[in-house]
Each structure stands twice: as C-alpha cells, then as structure tokens.
Amino acid sequence: MKYVIVFLVIIANTFALEIKGNMILGEKNEVIPLKEYKRIVVYNFGAVELLYKIGAGEKIVGVANHNKKIWPEEKTKLIPLAGGVSKPSIEKILSFNPDLVIFNIMGNQSEELKKFGIPSITFVNRSLNDILKNTLVLGKITNKEKESLDLVEELTNKLNLIKNGEKIEGKALILYSDSPPTSFAKDSLPVEILEQIGLEVILPKGGKKSIVSSEYILRENPKYIIGTRGINKREEIIKSIPLIEETDAFKDGNIYLIDSTEIMRASHRVFDEIENIYKILKGDSNERS
Known part of the structure; x- marks a missing residue:
C-alpha cells in the first residue's frame, strides 16, 4: 500500500517518462513497448546512475563519452564509450547490438534507429518529481520494479525529513x-x-x-x-x-x-x-x- 501512495504523489508530473497501457512515452513523443530490456546504450548520465542504484547496471552495454566521474565510478569507468551526447553515432550504437537506447535531451537519433528496428527514448530529469517517476519507469523496463519502488520510498522519506525539520529561512x-x-x-x-x-x-x-x-x-x-x-x-x-x-x-x-x-x-x-x-x-x- 505504501508504494501506491508514493506513486500517486509523483504521478502528476508531465515532463517525466510516462506509461500508457503497455507503452512508454518519451520526452520527444517516442513510443516504445513496456517490457524488459537487456542491452541498453545510455546517453544520459543521470539514467546511468539510477540504473546502477536499482541494480540494473549490468544491462548497460555502452555509455556516452564523458570526462567527469559517473557514480559508481569503479564500475562506470569500465563501460565502453558510445560517442558524444549531442551527436550520437548510429554506427557506434549499432556496434553494441542494443535492444534499447536512452538518449539525452541534447541529442537524439530516434528516427534513424527506427530503420534498424531499435527502440529509443529521451530521458530528462528536470525536477525532483521527474527523478522519482523516471526511477519507477527504469525499474519496470529492467525487471527491477521492487528495487525502484524501494528507492523512491527512500528518497521521498529523506526529502520529507528535511521538509518537516527545522526550516532555513531567508x-x-x-x-x-x-x-x-x-x-x-x-x-x-x-x-x-x-x-x-x-x-x-x-x-x-x-x-x-x-x-x-x-x-x-x-x-x-x-x-x-x-x-x-x-x-x-x-x-x-x-x-x-x-x-x-x-x-x-x-x-x-x-x-x-x-x-x-x-x-x-x-x-x-x-x-x-x-x-x-x-x-x-x-x-x-x-x-x-
């Protein structure tokens, strides 16, 4: 029951990934099947960190080029690079044989990937609510739904403790x-x-x-x-x-x-x-x- 309450709190957000029936809607109106994906190329570093946090990091087969630390660094530094965030390379993506590509808002090759039958979605976290809702979606597409629900509850509780504590005013x-x-x-x-x-x-x-x-x-x-x-x-x-x-x-x-x-x-x-x-x-x- 606690999970239902958490989901109702965050479901109103209109910017995050959205589940409609057995499909998922992305930021740029992409539509992909709601199912488990096992080989994911990720161009959004926030999504990388969330996937590792819910125990789905092994499903990431490629990650965008980067020069900053991505948590957990000891694992993410070993992931093969998949090219730039703003101009993803189709050739590079295809070399990973992915069953899903998660793009950053800065770059997208969804239309090109459709020619090869590869689904993709644009992932954006503009707010705290986005982070919570997108975490639940990531859990559903990686068979880590319980872990994602546990994480959302943990994060929500942490935020509530701060909001209900001593206020910092000014x-x-x-x-x-x-x-x-x-x-x-x-x-x-x-x-x-x-x-x-x-x-x-x-x-x-x-x-x-x-x-x-x-x-x-x-x-x-x-x-x-x-x-x-x-x-x-x-x-x-x-x-x-x-x-x-x-x-x-x-x-x-x-x-x-x-x-x-x-x-x-x-x-x-x-x-x-x-x-x-x-x-x-x-x-x-x-x-x-």
Whole structure:
C-alpha cells in the first residue's frame, strides 16, 4: 500500500517518462513497448546512475563519452564509450547490438534507429518529481520494479525529513555563472532544491538565465549567495559583485559553492546533496567553500 501512495504523489508530473497501457512515452513523443530490456546504450548520465542504484547496471552495454566521474565510478569507468551526447553515432550504437537506447535531451537519433528496428527514448530529469517517476519507469523496463519502488520510498522519506525539520529561512541567490553574475531559471532543479529546504530564491525578471545586477542584489539583500556550474571559487563570486560586502550574505559569511555535478546530473544522488546543503546552511557541517 505504501508504494501506491508514493506513486500517486509523483504521478502528476508531465515532463517525466510516462506509461500508457503497455507503452512508454518519451520526452520527444517516442513510443516504445513496456517490457524488459537487456542491452541498453545510455546517453544520459543521470539514467546511468539510477540504473546502477536499482541494480540494473549490468544491462548497460555502452555509455556516452564523458570526462567527469559517473557514480559508481569503479564500475562506470569500465563501460565502453558510445560517442558524444549531442551527436550520437548510429554506427557506434549499432556496434553494441542494443535492444534499447536512452538518449539525452541534447541529442537524439530516434528516427534513424527506427530503420534498424531499435527502440529509443529521451530521458530528462528536470525536477525532483521527474527523478522519482523516471526511477519507477527504469525499474519496470529492467525487471527491477521492487528495487525502484524501494528507492523512491527512500528518497521521498529523506526529502520529507528535511521538509518537516527545522526550516532555513531567508532570501537566497544561486548563480549559474559569475562573469557576469547569472541566475538559474525559476523552473530549474537548483532553484527547486533551495526551495525544498525553506529558502526564498530571488530571481530577476528576464530570460531563462538572467544577468543579476549589483543593484538588484543590494536591493534584495540575500541572506545566502550560492555559486555553482561555472564558478570554481568563493572569491570569484565576491569579485564579480560590486558592493557585495553590503549584503547580509557577505557579512554573515554565507557565501557557498555547490558541486554542479551533484545537482545537475539529476540522479538519486541529488537527494543526498539536498541533505548536505541543508546541513551546511544550518552550520552542521564543516564543508564550507
């Protein structure tokens, strides 16, 4: 019964993979049979990590080229490379003789693969809800349904503990880049993460990634300023924002860095990082950059 409750909580998401009858619908309107797949080429690293977490890692026969660590590194580093994420090679894919290809949103060769009778699907985790729902789908197509249900319950409980615990209040600014200071979009995963722990994330009006002026930062006076993605040092944030010393974030020493690999890859490990960020901002951790 507990599994049914968990599924009902996350089923409303419209961006994740979707099961309709005996078929699965992908991000780019792909439709594939709902069945077990045993030889999977994966171009989405979040999907790779989730497959290993539910015990289906041995079904991955190829993974996209990469220069960053993919959990669990001791196993993923041994997977043969299948070419670039943005321009997957049909020839390379065919060399693995896959029965399924999982693409990243950045690149897709579904139409070409249809000529060879190979099903494919585009995998995207834009939100925490996406991660949970897609985990259940991965479990169904790898004969690891129980393991996926257990993982979803574990992640949901972890998030609920944080949401029901002591709130971290105040305004927060999270930066995508420091030159110039640029914020994430409202519907991005980093913004959702900070909101989950109780913060009010400030976002200037503008496009998908908006430049944040010093005037805006001074006017909003965030309690926390957090850098990620292309920002490597705390000092880079301080140098990029004139008069940053006038903000509460600077005065209270609340300027931090977050490893973008942990929060942008959008696997189960995001939930661990939420817990880590929560502890850092509460002052319960020594991991301060």
